[in-house]
Structure formats: C-alpha cells, structure tokens
Amino acid sequence: MPEKNKEPIRKKIKENEEYLKDRIGIGKSFDLGIRKLSILNKEVQFYYCTGLCDTTIIVEIMEELMELDSSQRLTTHLKKVVKNRLPHQQVQVAKTFDEAVDRLLSGLIVIFMDGQEEALIIDVRKYPGRPPQEPDTEKVVRGSRDGFTENIIENTALTRRRIRDERLRNEMIQIGERSKTDVCITYLEDVADPDLVKLIKEKLSAIKIDGLPMADKTVEEFIVKQGYNPFPLVRYTERPDVASSHLFEGHVLIIVDTSPSVVITPTTFFHHVQHAEEYRQAPLSGAYLRWARFAGMAAAVFLLPIWLLFVLQSDLLPGSIDFIGPNKDSNVPVLWQILFAELGIDILRMAAIHTPTPLSTAMGLIAAVLIGQIAIDVGLFVPEVILYVAVAAVGSFATPSYEMSVANKLVRIFLLILVAIFKVPGLVIGVTVLILFLTRLTVLNTPYLWPFIPFNFKSMMQVVVRVSVPLTNYRPEITRPQNKKKQPV
Numbered sequence: 001m002p003e004k005n006k007e008p009i010r011k012k013i014k015e016n017e018e019y020l021k022d023r024i025g026i027g028k029s030f031d032l033g034i035r036k037l038s039i040l041n042k043e044v045q046f047y048y049c050t051g052l053c054d055t056t057i058i059v060e061i062m063e064e065l066m067e068l069d070s071s072q073r074l075t076t077h078l079k080k081v082v083k084n085r086l087p088h089q090q091v092q093v094a095k096t097f098d099e100a101v102d103r104l105l106s107g108l109i110v111i112f113m114d115g116q117e118e119a120l121i122i123d124v125r126k127y128p129g130r131p132p133q134e135p136d137t138e139k140v141v142r143g144s145r146d147g148f149t150e151n152i153i154e155n156t157a158l159t160r161r162r163i164r165d166e167r168l169r170n171e172m173i174q175i176g177e178r179s180k181t182d183v184c185i186t187y188l189e190d191v192a193d194p195d196l197v198k199l200i201k202e203k204l205s206a207i208k209i210d211g212l213p214m215a216d217k218t219v220e221e222f223i224v225k226q227g228y229n230p231f232p233l234v235r236y237t238e239r240p241d242v243a244s245s246h247l248f249e250g251h252v253l254i255i256v257d258t259s260p261s262v263v264i265t266p267t268t269f270f271h272h273v274q275h276a277e278e279y280r281q282a283p284l285s286g287a288y289l290r291w292a293r294f295a296g297m298a299a300a301v302f303l304l305p306i307w308l309l310f311v312l313q314s315d316l317l318p319g320s321i322d323f324i325g326p327n328k329d330s331n332v333p334v335l336w337q338i339l340f341a342e343l344g345i346d347i348l349r350m351a352a353i354h355t356p357t358p359l360s361t362a363m364g365l366i367a368a369v370l371i372g373q374i375a376i377d378v379g380l381f382v383p384e385v386i387l388y389v390a391v392a393a394v395g396s397f398a399t400p401s402y403e404m405s406v407a408n409k410l411v412r413i414f415l416l417i418l419v420a421i422f423k424v425p426g427l428v429i430g431v432t433v434l435i436l437f438l439t440r441l442t443v444l445n446t447p448y449l450w451p452f453i454p455f456n457f458k459s460m461m462q463v464v465v466r467v468s469v470p471l472t473n474y475r476p477e478i479t480r481p482q483n484k485k486k487q488p489v
Contacts (some may be wrong), residue, residue, distance in 0.1 A: 006096055006098060007019070007093065007096060007097045007098070008095060008096055008097075008117065008118055009095060009096065009097060009100065009112070009116075009117050009118060010117065011114075011116065011117050012114070013043050013045060013113070013114040013115075014114055016045075016097075017034070017112075017113050018046065019097060020047065020097075020101075023097070023101065024101055024104070024105070025160065026047070028128065028386075029052045030050075030342060031049055031052075032047070032048075032049055032050055032104075033047070033048050033049075033050055034046065034047050034048075035048075035062070036129070037062065037065065037066065037070050039065055039066070039078070039082065039094075040068055040078060040081070042078050042113060042115065043113075043114045044065065044111060044113050044114070044116045045111070045112045045113075046058070046061075046062065046109055046111055047100075047104050047109065047110045047111075047112070047451075048104070048109050048110075048124075049104060049105060049107055051128065052106070052107030052125060052126070052127060052128075053107050053109060053124045053125060053126055054124045054125070054126035056210060057088070057124045058109060058124055059404045060087060060205075061086060061088065061109075061124075063084060064086070064087050065085060065086075068081065068082075068085060074481070078113050078114075078115065078116065078238050078354055079113055079116050079118065079120070081111060082111070082120065083120060086120070086122060088122050088123075088124070090122065090123040091120055091122055092120070092121040092122075092123075093119070093120060093121070094110070094118065094119045094120075095117065095118055095119075097408070099118045099121075100121065102180055102469040103121045105180065106125065106180070106182070107124070107125035107126070107127065108121050108122060108123050108124065108125060109124055110120050111127045118386060125153070127150075127151050127153075129149050129150045129151045129154075130149055130150070131148040131149070132147055132148070132149055132154065133145065133146070133147055134146070134147050135147040135148075135238035135239060135260070137238065137402060138237065138238055138242070138275070138276060138400075140276050140277045140280050141277065141280065142280045142281075143241065143276060143277075143280045144239075144240070144241055146158060146240060147239055147240070147260065148238050148239075148240060148243075148255075148260045148261065148262055149240045149260055150257075150259065150260055151257075152184055152255055152256070152257035152258075155184075155255050155260075155262065156170050156184055156186065156255060157238075157470075158240040159186060159240055159243055159244055159247070159253070161240075162240060162241065162244040163188070163244055163248075165188065165249060167188055167189040167190045167191075168186070168187075168188055168189075168247070169185075169186065169187055169188070169189050170184050170185075170186050171184065171185045171186075172184050172200050173185070173201075173203075173204060173205070175207050175209070175212060175219070176203065176209055176210060176211040176212050177208070177209070177210055177211070178210045178211045179210065179211030179212055179213070181211065181212040181215070181256060181257055181258070182256075182257040183204060183212075183219065183254065183255070183256050183257070183310035184253075184254070184255040184256075185197070185200060185201060185204070185252065185253070185254060186247065186252070186253040186254075186255060187247065187251075187252045187253070188247055188248070188250070190482055191250045191475070191481050191482055191483050191484055192247075192250050192251070192252055192301050192479070192481070192482070193250060193479060193480040193481065193482065194482070195480075196252055196265075196266065196444065196445075196479070196480065197252055199224065199444060199445070200252055200254070200265060200444070203222065203223040204219070204222075204223065204254075206222075207219070207222045209222075212256065212258075213232070215256040215257070215258050215259035215261075216236070216254065216256040216259045216261055216262075216263050216447050217233070219254060219256055219263065219271065220233070220234050220263060223254075223265075223444075224420055224443055224444065228440070230406065230407040230410045230411075231269070231407045231438070231441070231448070232267075232272060232401060232403035232404055232407065233267070233441075233443045234263050234264060234265050234266075234267055234443070235263070235264040235267040235271050235272060236261040236262070236263060236264070236401075236403070237261065237262055237264060237402065238260050238261055238262070238404075239276055241276065242276050243262045243264065245279075246264050246416070248475070248486070249475050249476050249479055249481070250475050250476070250479030250480070250481035250482075251264050251265060251266070251267075251479055252264075252265050252266075253265075260322050265443075265444055266443050266444040266445075266446035266478070266479065267446075268442065268443075268446060268448055268449065268451075269438060269448050269449055269452075270450075270451070270452070270463045272399075272400065272401035272403070272404040273293065273294065273297060273399070273400060273404070274290070274400060274463075275289075275293065275400040277289060278290050278466050279466070279469075283465075283466050283467065283468045284374050284466075286466035287465050288348075289466075290464075290465075290466055292398075293398050293399070293400070295395075296394065296398035297395055297398065297399050297404075297408065298395070298397070299391055299392060299394075299395040300392050300393075300395030300396045300398075300399065300405070300408050300409070300412065301395075301408050301411055301415070302412075302415070303388055303391060303392050303395070303413050304338060304388055304389065304392050304412055304415075304416060305390050305412065305415040305416050305418075305419045305430075306427070307324065307384075307428055308334060308335065308338065308416055308419050308420065309419050309424065309427055310324050310325060311324075311325045311326065311334050311396060311419070311422070312334075312419070312423055313423055316424075316477070318483070325384070326382040326384055326385075330379055330381075330382050331379060332379075332380060332381075334382075334385065335416060335417075335420040337380070337381050337382065338385055338388075338389060339413070339415060340380070340381075341381060341386065341389040341418070342382075342389060342409070342412075342413065344371075345389065345393050372386060378399070392412065396408060396409060411434060414430060415427060415430040415431070418430040440451050445468075446478055447478075450478050451463065451478070459476060459477065472486060473485065473486055474486055
C-alpha cells in the first residue's frame with residue numbers, strides 16, 4: 001500500500017471526498033470549504049481555504065463552468081473541456097493527494113472531477129497583509145518609499161520590478177513538515193557563484209523542522225550555525241532597492257513567506273556598516289555620512305572602556321585633558337554605575353517598544369527627566385557616567401544593522417569588565433581577542449573581515465570612501481561572481 005503522502009487521486013469522486021475529510025478535516029475546520037457542482041452530468045468539486053484566496057475569481061470560474069451545460073453537448077472528455085474553459089492564466093495538474101493538499105493549504109483552489117485520476121489546481125491566492133511601505137529601520141531622506149511585506153509573491157515582484165533581466169531566477173521550495181513555508185532563492189544566473197547557489201540550496205534542503213513560525217531567523221540559524229556568536233552572519237534588509245543592488249554584486253537572496261525581511265548572503269562585517277542613505281547623496285556627502293557613522297560605531301564600542309581606564313588610572317591622562325573623570329566620589333563603583341545605566345537603557349528601549357505610541361513620548365520624558373536626574377541627585381550615578389553611556393547609546397542607534405548594534409553592546413560590556421579587572425592589559429587583551437575572533441570567522445566560505453583581512457586595497461577604499469557609481473566598474477571579489485565586469489562595455 002502506498003504511503004499516505006503519496007496516495008494517488010482516485011477516479012471515484014466520493015472516495016476523494018472521504019479521504020480529504022479524514023486527512024485535512026473538511027467539515028470540521030470552518031476555513032476549509034467545498035462547493036459541489038454538476039457539469040455535463042458529472043460531479044465536480046471545488047476545494048478552497050477561506051481567507052487565503054480571492055473569492056471573486058472563484059465565483060467567475062464557477063460561473064464559466066456552469067455555462068457548459070447549456071453551451072456544450074455531453075462528452076467523455078470532461079477534464080479537457082473544463083480545463084479549456086477555466087478563465088485563469090495559471091492552471092496546473094496534480095496526480096497525488098499530497099500535492100493537492102499542499103496547494104490547497106497554500107491558498108490555491110483544487111478541482112476534482114468524477115471519473116478523473118487528476119485534479120486541476122488554480123492559483124487564486126490573496127494573502128492578508130499590508131501594502132508595501134517604507135521600513136521604519138531603514139528610512140532615507142530621498143529614495144523609494146516601498147518596502148518588503150509579509151507576502152512572498154509581492155516581495156519577488158518588488159525585486160523583479162527593479163531587475164527586468166531574463167537571467168533573474170526565483171526558485172521556490174517548501175520548508176517545514178507541518179508549516180510547508182514557501183522559501184524563495186533569488187539570484188542572477190550569470191553573475192552569482194554557482195557553488196554558492198548550490199551550497200545554499202543544499203543547506204535549505206537539509207532543514208528538518210515542524211515549521212518556521214519565526215520565518216527567516218529560523219532559516220538563518222540552520223544555514224550559518226551561529227551558536228553563541230553575537231555578530232550577525234547574514235544581512236537583513238526590508239528595502240527592495242538594497243536587495244536588488246546586492247543581486248547585481250553577485251549575492252544570493254533568501255526570501256521567506258510571512259517575513260518582511262530578506263536575507264542577503266554572503267555578507268561580511270562591513271556589509272553591516274553601510275546604509276542606503278549614503279548612496280542617495282552626492283559621493284562626498286555620502287562619504288561624510290559614512291565617516292560619521294563609523295565614528296558613532298567606534299564610540300559605541302570603545303568610548304566607555306577607554307573612559308573607565310582613565311578613571312581607574314588617571315596618571316595615563318595628558319595634562320591637557322586631565323579634567324576627564326568624576327569630579328566627586330561616589331558610594332557606587334564606576335563600573336557598576338555603567339552597567340546599571342546600560343541595563344536601564346535596554347529596559348527603557350524595550351518599554352518604548354511595548355508602550356502604545358501616544359504614551360511612548362511621555363514615558364521617555366519621565367525616564368529622562370525624573371529617573372535620570374533623581375538618580376544623579378541621590379548619588380547613584382555621577383553625571384559623566386550618564387554622559388558617556390548616552391553617547392555610546394547614540395552610537396549604537398547610528399549603526400545601520402540592529403543586530404550589529406546589539407553585538408557591539410556585548411563587546412563593550414566585555415571590554416568594560418576586562419578593563420575593570422586588568423586595566424591597560426585588559427583593554428589590549430580584549431581588543432586583540434576581538435580581532436582574532438573576527439579574523440577566524442567565516443560565513444558560507446567567506447572571510448568575515450574581508451576586505452580588511454585578507455586585505456584588498458581597492459575594495460577597502462570602497463568601504464572607507466563612498467565611490468561614485470560610474471567608477472565602480474567591477475563587482476566585489478568576495479562573492480566570486482561569474483561576470484566580474486559591472487558596467488557593460
């Protein structure tokens with residue numbers, strides 16, 4: 001006897017109906033419906049999932065088929081006649097229940113016909129969701145205002161709109177034994193490294209899990225094996241223009257249904273420090289914005305540890321800046337003040353996320369004016385701690401990648417603890433360990449610190465300086481593109 005998921009569709013339509021009632025709960029689940037029609041003296045059954053399909057198109061299809069009784073004479077070729085009269089551009093044939101059920105639960109309608117061992121499948125999906133709009137985390141002053149949504153069909157269309165190339169490939173697979181989530185692999189066939197595409201497909205095909213309720217984040221953890229490494233190993237974006245520009249460079253996108261974020265692979269550390277705003281301004285203005293962002297990120301990581309070092313060893317301070325450091329003693333050690341302040345900022349950030357928008361401003365004022373000022377007045381914090389923690393927090397918010405900003409915070413705390421214990425050797429050891437860790441890190445066979453390590457002068461200059469687009473004639477070597485020339489001859 002064949003396996004259940006390979007059960008072939010039967011000729012007797014009543015047997016098919018009983019099978020589907022038992023397998024997917026037709027008649028029990030209110031959102032799974034069935035509509036029975038008599039066409040050319042044969043019973044035809046429509047199966048659909050309410051909420052995932054366009055009702056108006058289903059009604060049009062039924063109306064067209066119901067007219068067959070009056071316009072067609074009796075025939076034994078029911079399937080041929082029905083298929084020919086379906087007013088839809090996408091009609092497929094299913095021979096097994098497994099295929100039919102998968103399509104039904106994805107929002108397509110399935111048509112069974114009495115006496116036929118095949119079913120017709122029509123794509124009438126209309127997923128609930130929001131329209132494309134600018135993502136909150138990647139806003140630009142000038143530029144497109146559309147963004148990816150939770151609908152994978154819309155997301156591939158937003159990309160296709162920007163890359164009308166016949167070599168753009170959108171390959172769909174399903175992951176999850178129960179969820180059967182649609183996952184799309186997007187790449188330019190003549191640009192992307194075939195070995196990279198093959199590697200990603202193999203890693204995705206090897207995923208064995210019930211479902212993907214957390215969508216792309218679950219997929220990421222399967223393909224890059226992050227473990228307890230805090231640094232992001234893939235880049236997320238909600239902007240179609242950013243995703244498209246990476247496709248031109250030879251990257252591969254992973255688009256997961258129900259997620260408004262697209263995964264870009266492979267990525268390095270320096271992919272997480274660039275922002276679309278830099279490319280929407282003049283090259284010099286974009287370079288300035290990039291340098292300011294770099295300065296903010298450096299302050300987020302190193303400002304507090306260096307200040308704590310000067311507090312603990314004031315003899316290291318040159319005479320011109322010997323004013324740095326607390327002007328009065330405190331009952332609470334400076335390290336604990338910094339850690340309490342860091343924890344407080346994270347709690348306030350989470351509270352702002354969970355607070356309704358009309359109340360979030362008031363909550364911020366209460367936190368800044370009342371809690372902060374009173375904490376200084378009672379001696380829990382010295383003013384300089386609040387100053388430098390705030391500067392570090394602003395630097396974290398200036399980091400384009402949220403995942404990178406969280407990793408930088410953890411590195412900052414790590415360096416603070418080392419400085420508090422070992423002072424100057426602690427800072428040196430901490431920075432050395434950080435560099436060695438990032439140097440040894442690889443993502444999908446890609447060095448994480450490229451083009452700094454291994455060093456590539458031309459690519460490094462494009463990281464440091466925002467180069468004009470007409471001067472970027474070659475694709476980045478790190479993606480190993482098949483077609484290295486970026487500008488057509």
